[in-house]
Amino acid sequence: MADLKFELVTPDRLVMSDDVYMVVVPGTEGDSGILAGHAPYMTTLRDGDLSVYRSQGAQPEKIAVTGGFAEVSERGLTVLAESAGA
Incomplete structure (x- = not known):
């Protein structure tokens, strides 16, 4: 499978x-596993770890995030977080 642009x-x-x-996103409605080719999708983030x-x-690789949102488009996965750190 092709790589996911993240x-x-x-x-x-x-x-x-x-x-x-793959990236597992901590969404407010639950965790979402995102692979290349995922359908367009948007969710707000809850405080937690991106995997x-x-x-x-x-x-x-775990990255702690707070607030923000994640969007999957034809370009890949973009996560806009209020803060992020290891």
């Missing part, structure tokens, strides 16, 4: 911009 942005900086296998899988079967 960007994590805060008001202060671009935290991550990379091609990854970034760089390849299939890899251990996730």
Whole structure:
């Protein structure tokens, strides 16, 4: 499967911009696993950890996020968070 184009942005900086296998987003309605080719989608974020899988079967890289939203489009997944850190 093709890689997912992923960007994590805060008001202060671009935290991550990379091609990854999958990202699990902590949405207010529950966690959402996003892979390449996902249907268009938007959710607000709850405070929690994004799980970034760089390849299939890899251990996730956890990034704490607060507030904001996530959007899946034909360009990939963009997460706009109020804050983000390791």
